[in-house]
Amino acid sequence: MHFSQIKASDLILCNHIGEVVEGDYPVNRARLPEIIIPLCCRTSGKAKCLNLSPYAAA
Structure with a gap:
């Protein structure tokens, strides 16, 4: 997925313990x-x- 395809609704906000x-x-x-x-x-x-993306590569 290219960055141009990411919408605000695809994002999450989590706190420092992962909630x-x-x-x-x-x-x-x-x-x-x-x-x-x-x-x-x-x-x-x-x-x-x-x-973080499942399509990212190191």
Whole structure:
């Protein structure tokens, strides 16, 4: 899926323990530690955004 195809309704907002605050999709709890820890370590800024896609490649 290309970024141009993503709508606001496709996004979720979750808190630091992985609970969905807004959105209709579940959080992949298996990947939560590898997502949350690096984001929490960055103290600059008030909010953080991360995109995870099943089509992303390393």
